[in-house]
Amino acid sequence: MKNGDTPETTRSLTLRDVSEASGVSEMTVSRVLRNRGDVSKETRKKVLDAAKRLGYVPNKIAGALASKRVNLVAVVIPSMSNMVFPEVMSSISAELEDTELQPVVGLTNYVPEQEEKVLYEMLSWRPSGVIVAGLEHTEASRAMLRNAGIPVVEIMDVDGEPIDTAVGISHRRAGRMMAQAILKAGYEHIGFLGTKMPLDHRARKRFEGFTEALAKAGCEIEDQEFYSGGSALKKGREMTQAMLERSPDLDFLYFSNDMIGAGGLLYLREQGIDIPGQIGLAGFNGVELLDGLPQQLATMDACRTEIGAIAARIIADRTSGQESEYGKRVELTPKIQYGETLKR
Amino acid sequence: MKNGDTPETTRSLTLRDVSEASGVSEMTVSRVLRNRGDVSKETRKKVLDAAKRLGYVPNKIAGALASKRVNLVAVVIPSMSNMVFPEVMSSISAELEDTELQPVVGLTNYVPEQEEKVLYEMLSWRPSGVIVAGLEHTEASRAMLRNAGIPVVEIMDVDGEPIDTAVGISHRRAGRMMAQAILKAGYEHIGFLGTKMPLDHRARKRFEGFTEALAKAGCEIEDQEFYSGGSALKKGREMTQAMLERSPDLDFLYFSNDMIGAGGLLYLREQGIDIPGQIGLAGFNGVELLDGLPQQLATMDACRTEIGAIAARIIADRTSGQESEYGKRVELTPKIQYGETLKR
DNA sequence: GCATGGTATGTTAACGCTAACAGATAATCC
DNA sequence: GGATTATCTGTTAGCGTTAACATACCATGC
Numbered sequence: 001m002k003n004g005d006t007p008e009t010t011r012s013l014t015l016r017d018v019s020e021a022s023g024v025s026e027m028t029v030s031r032v033l034r035n036r037g038d039v040s041k042e043t044r045k046k047v048l049d050a051a052k053r054l055g056y057v058p059n060k061i062a063g064a065l066a067s068k069r070v071n072l073v074a075v076v077i078p079s080m081s082n083m084v085f086p087e088v089m090s091s092i093s094a095e096l097e098d099t100e101l102q103p104v105v106g107l108t109n110y111v112p113e114q115e116e117k118v119l120y121e122m123l124s125w126r127p128s129g130v131i132v133a134g135l136e137h138t139e140a141s142r143a144m145l146r147n148a149g150i151p152v153v154e155i156m157d158v159d160g161e162p163i164d165t166a167v168g169i170s171h172r173r174a175g176r177m178m179a180q181a182i183l184k185a186g187y188e189h190i191g192f193l194g195t196k197m198p199l200d201h202r203a204r205k206r207f208e209g210f211t212e213a214l215a216k217a218g219c220e221i222e223d224q225e226f227y228s229g230g231s232a233l234k235k236g237r238e239m240t241q242a243m244l245e246r247s248p249d250l251d252f253l254y255f256s257n258d259m260i261g262a263g264g265l266l267y268l269r270e271q272g273i274d275i276p277g278q279i280g281l282a283g284f285n286g287v288e289l290l291d292g293l294p295q296q297l298a299t300m301d302a303c304r305t306e307i308g309a310i311a312a313r314i315i316a317d318r319t320s321g322q323e324s325e326y327g328k329r330v331e332l333t334p335k336i337q338y339g340e341t342l343k344r
Numbered sequence: 345m346k347n348g349d350t351p352e353t354t355r356s357l358t359l360r361d362v363s364e365a366s367g368v369s370e371m372t373v374s375r376v377l378r379n380r381g382d383v384s385k386e387t388r389k390k391v392l393d394a395a396k397r398l399g400y401v402p403n404k405i406a407g408a409l410a411s412k413r414v415n416l417v418a419v420v421i422p423s424m425s426n427m428v429f430p431e432v433m434s435s436i437s438a439e440l441e442d443t444e445l446q447p448v449v450g451l452t453n454y455v456p457e458q459e460e461k462v463l464y465e466m467l468s469w470r471p472s473g474v475i476v477a478g479l480e481h482t483e484a485s486r487a488m489l490r491n492a493g494i495p496v497v498e499i500m501d502v503d504g505e506p507i508d509t510a511v512g513i514s515h516r517r518a519g520r521m522m523a524q525a526i527l528k529a530g531y532e533h534i535g536f537l538g539t540k541m542p543l544d545h546r547a548r549k550r551f552e553g554f555t556e557a558l559a560k561a562g563c564e565i566e567d568q569e570f571y572s573g574g575s576a577l578k579k580g581r582e583m584t585q586a587m588l589e590r591s592p593d594l595d596f597l598y599f600s601n602d603m604i605g606a607g608g609l610l611y612l613r614e615q616g617i618d619i620p621g622q623i624g625l626a627g628f629n630g631v632e633l634l635d636g637l638p639q640q641l642a643t644m645d646a647c648r649t650e651i652g653a654i655a656a657r658i659i660a661d662r663t664s665g666q667e668s669e670y671g672k673r674v675e676l677t678p679k680i681q682y683g684e685t686l687k688r
Numbered sequence: 689g690c691a692t693g694g695t696a697t698g699t700t701a702a703c704g705c706t707a708a709c710a711g712a713t714a715a716t717c718c
Numbered sequence: 719g720g721a722t723t724a725t726c727t728g729t730t731a732g733c734g735t736t737a738a739c740a741t742a743c744c745a746t747g748c
Contacts, residue, residue, distance in 0.1 A: 012470070012493060015733055018644060025698050030736065038695055055491045060468040061414065062734030064405045065703045069736095080430040089424065093451070101466070103450060107437070119444070124404040126356070147399045149356060233636025263636045292577025292607045294614055358704055369728050374706065382725055406704030409733045413706095 013056045022050035033058055057223070071100045073315050074122035076132040078110045078200075083259070083287050084304055085133070088155065091308030092131065099316045101128060108133075110199040116141045123148055129315035135160035136201050151318040153311040156302070157202050158331045167310045167330040169303055171202045174334045175209025178254065178282060178300060181336055183217050185343040187252035187280050188212065192237050193264070194256030196226035203256050206284065210254065223247040227260070236263020251279055258283035258290055261297050265341065269294060281341040296339035303332040357400045366394035377402055399514035405585070408470070415444045417659050418466035420476040422454045422544075427603070427631050428648055429477070432499065435652030443660045445472060446447065452477075454543040460485045467492050473659035473686045495662040497655040500646070501546050502675045511654045511674040513647055515546045519553025520677045522598065522626060522644060525680055527561050529687040531596035531624050534558065537583050537608070539602030541571035547600050550628065554598065567591040580607020595623055602627035602634055605641050609685065613638060625685040640683035647676040 015026040022029065024043055031037045032047040039047075050056075064070045075092060077085045092103050104127070106118035116138045122130070123144055129151040135158075137145070144165050145152045152164040159170050182190060192210070197203055211221060223243055229236045239260065240253065255261035261283030265275065273279055275295060283290075286301040310330055317324040338344055359370040366373065368387055375381045376391040384393075404543040408414045419436060421429045436447050448471070450462035460482045466474070467488055473495040479502075481489070489496045489507050496508040503516050511515075527533060536554070539546055555565060567587055571579045583604065584597065599605035605627030609619065616625055619639060627634075630645040654674055682688055 011641060012734095013491075026734090027699080027736080028697060031697090034736090038697090040696060043696080055487055057464060057467045057488060057492075059470060059734055061405055061409045062735070064701090065409050065705085066734075066736040068703070070405065076600055080424065080433065084425040086430065120401060123401045126403060126405055143399055147357075148401075166726095231632045231635035233633055235636075237636050266636065266638060266738085288575045289577055291575035292579075292581050292610065294610055356704095360704085370704090371706080371729080372727060375727090379708090380706095382727090384726060387726080403704055406733090407706070409735085410704075410706040412733065 012059070013054055014059070014163045017054060018051050020055050020231065021054060022046045032309060038196075055135060068126075070126050070128060071102055072125060073101050073103050073312070074119075074125075074127040074130045074132075075103045076106045076108060076115060076118055076130065078108050078124065078133055080105075080107065082257075083289075084285055084302065088304045088308040090134075092312045095309045095312035096316060098174040099320075101312075101319065102310040103131075103312075112136070112141070112198060112199070114139045115230075116144075119144055128319045129153070130283060131155055131311045131315065133157075134201055135162060135166060137163075137210055151315050153314050155307050155311045157205070158302075158329060159205050162329060165314055165326070165328050165330075167307050167314070167326070167332075169332050169334045170295075171205035172209035172212075174284070174302075175206035176213035177209075177334070177336060178206075179210045179213035179217075181338075181342065182252055182254065182280065182282065183214070183219065185276075185280065187343075188219065189241050189247075189250045190219070190252045190254060191247060191250045192221050192224040192254050192256075193236070193243065193260060194224075194226050196228040199309075205255065222250060232257065232259035233263040233266075236265075238261030238263075238265040240264035240267045253279065253281050255281070255283045258285045258287045258297060259301055261299070262290065262293055264295055265295060276341045276343045280343060286337060292340075295341055296337075298337060298342035300334045300336050303334055304337050306332055356403070357398055358401060358403070361398060362395050362400050364393065365398060370626045372660040384646050394629075412470075414470045414472060415446055416469060416471040417445050417447050417475045417656070418448045418450060418469075418471040418476075420452060420459060420462055420466065420474065420554045422452050422477060424449075424451065426601075427633075428629055428646065432477075432648045432652040435649045436656045438590060439653045439656035440660060443664075445656075445660060445663065447475075447656075454541060456480070456482045456485070456543070460488075463488055472663045473497070475499055475655045475659065477501075478545055479506060479510060481507075494548045495659050497658050499651050499655045500648075501549070502673060503549050506673060509658055509670070509672050509674075511651050511658070511670070511676075513651075513676050513678045514553075515549035516553035516556075518628070518644055518646075519550035519555075520557035521552045521680060522550075522628075523557035523561075523679070525682075525686065526596055526598065526624065526626065527558070527563065529620075529624065531687075532563065533591075533594045534563070534596045534598060535587050535591060535594045536565050536568040536600075537580070537587065537599050538568075538570050540572040550600065566594060576601065576603035577607040577610075580604030580609075582607075584608035584611045597623060597625050599625070599627045602629045602631045602641060602643055605643070606634065606637055609637060609639060609641055620685045620687045630681060634683075639685055640681075642681065642683040642686035645682050647678055650676055 015029050018029045019026040029047050032039050032044050076303050080086055106122050108115040108118055119141050131153045133156050135154050142163055154162050154166045156168040158166050158168045225239045225243055227239055253264055265281055268275055282298040284300050286299045290297050314324050314326050359373050362371040362373045373391050376383050376388050424430055440447055450466050452459035452462055475497045477500050479498050486507055498506050498510045500512040502510050502512045503514050527552050569583045569587055597608055609625055612619055626642040628644050630643045634641050658668050658670050
């Protein structure tokens with residue numbers, strides 16, 4: 001504090017204060033507080049009492065510098081508003097729970113330059129590992145991660161060349177699978193609704209896989225629309241209405257995420273349209289929210305819980321020097337959930 | 345790395361490496377990299393070139409220890425799955441954007457002991473300030489925060505005694521306001537549906553304010569139900585169904601959050617019930633999602649964007665030694681949004 | 689009685705950086 | 719021309735902790 005508005009200028013406590021208060025050396029205090037090395041019962045108690053009485057909080061900055069160990073894992077993801085990422089975070093946290101490691105998040109908003117900045121920022125804290133969403137990064141980011149000398153796990157996607165280790169699903173394949181399921185169900189006039197996100201490579205890959213599989217069956221997307229910003233549920237509604245007014249012959253709508261899919265679903269039901277008979281619907285992600293909709297939306301699980309858990313495990317294993325049971329590329333298989341909006 | 349599985353044991357680069365590579369002292373390198381003090385154009389260029397070529401990333405641990413400045417703001421909130429908190433986070437991030445400060449999140453899951461642990465953990469990194477949700481903490485937590493010698497802002501709630509500064513709304517008052525609006529609209533048989541969260545003090549205070557205002561008007565909650573876990577949308581649906589089967593005379597349902605409110609809304613519409621004529625509904629929070637529902641749910645904005653922004657501003661101001669324009673207690677006023685589920 | 693070995697504590701020197709001060713050089717003034 | 723100032727760069731001494739080693743003490747064995 002610059003201004004002395006608090007009565008006592010609260011100089012932060014150090015080991016020395018505790019050491020003086022308990023009559024032992026700083027080193028002994030340090031040992032007690034970290035449960036390291038042998039310390040007699042009585043000294044231990046003396047020290048703990050003093051520390052508690054003073055309200056001592058160790059200084060990890062100094063500790064980290066001296067020990068060259070920082071028990072932080074940098075987790076770099078595009079956003080928190082996508083539902084998917086908070087869930088990945090939860091499973092990472094859960095998996096790290098009984099290790100010494102702690103996740104720290106950084107957000108990129110899908111902007112590669114911001115990712116680069118965030119990575120630089122986080123690496124400057126010398127974390128024990130990095131978990132980063134996606135395989136697409138600036139050259140500088142890749143160089144930083146390579147040079148960091150710590151485990152790096154790229155998550156969510158496996159369509160590409162990982163820097164170190166990748167854990168995820170193939171979004172191309174996910175797109176193909178959904179296309180095949182739709183065609184197999186007999187739908188023929190397919191519309192696509194998604195986010196306007198040139199930088200969301202996973203959405204792009206799903207779209208590519210989707211159109212590719214359609215093409216292979218001699219079919220093409222007949223209409224498409226992209227949005228950005230605003231309430232996804234509302235956008236789903238509006239885009240569905242707009243698309244059907246424009247292309248009334250469509251018999252299937254593939255949404256790039258569940259939220260806009262839910263909006264579309266609500267809209268179509270209000271219009272009295274028979275789902276999945278007259279029009280079929282599918283989304284992507286398998287968000288929990290879907291459980292409460294009037295009809296269960298067809299979707300595809302992106303395996304985000306497993307992804308988070310495995311990524312965290314890999315970091316934890318490698319940090320503790322163990323051989324990880326996972327290889328350099330862990331591909332999980334998304335499963336279609338047919339729900340009630342896709343004929344079988 | 346314990347195991348030498350990488351060819352060159354990537355010893356982390358230091359200022360010394362850059363200094364040697366560019367032929368100037370470490371101090372000058374440090375100055376260039378931080379844009380501090382006068383450095384000639386040519387030296388600056390030499391240093392930046394060398395740093396870039398080597399891929400040097402400064403060590404903030406050492407920097408923070410030496411300068412006793414850590415540009416982090418600890419943000420301690422209950423969870424990320426509540427929608428509300430990610431939004432508060434965003435507005436904090438946005439407000440800190442053009443300062444040197446960076447937010448770092450810690451989660452408590454509404455458990456006071458976990459909050460204590462998280463605070464201890466975060467304070468051991470010596471952040472420049474703390475933003476923490478709620479006014480209820482363990483005595484140890486309060487002591488830690490008091491002794492930390494840094495600005496502490498408690499957010500979301502103002503019903504209580506802040507440690508340092510509080511920014512939020514009065515949830516008691518919010519509950520009262522909603523009760524008054526409901527009564528004024530002529531509803532008389534009111535049911536309450538909420539989360540089973542003995543530790544969610546804000547939900548509790550809203551409930552207290554709500555019942556208090558009803559009591560003052562000689563009215564009482566006629567039925568109530570609490571849930572925990574699972575898809576909120578689905579739970580809203582199920583609880584609404586259960587409650588109406590049990591208490592068919594109810595003419596208003598007050599939900600403790602918008603998500604279960606949305607579930608109730610969808611259910612009642614499917615049952616062909618006239619909203620808000622036959623039954624009125626209201627939630628709490630004003631989440632964006634509501635925008636896409638078939639009918640706009642009545643709700644009350646918790647001012648979370650402003651709260652985040654103001655809290656961040658207070659920390660930023662105080663950190664830079666400025667006199668903050670805000671006092672020790674900033675109470676914002678939630679506004680009822682009547683939507684289409686509450687008669688006027 | 690002296691080596692042997694554990695247990696409990698202390699001492700010293702980093703860790704990589706920055707604050708504070710101390711030069712060195714060149715430019716400016718009266 | 720010497721003092722004054724501005725501009726640039728270097729030197730030294732920590733920041734608060736921990737690793738690694740050193741020491742002191744007591745017990746045990748033969």
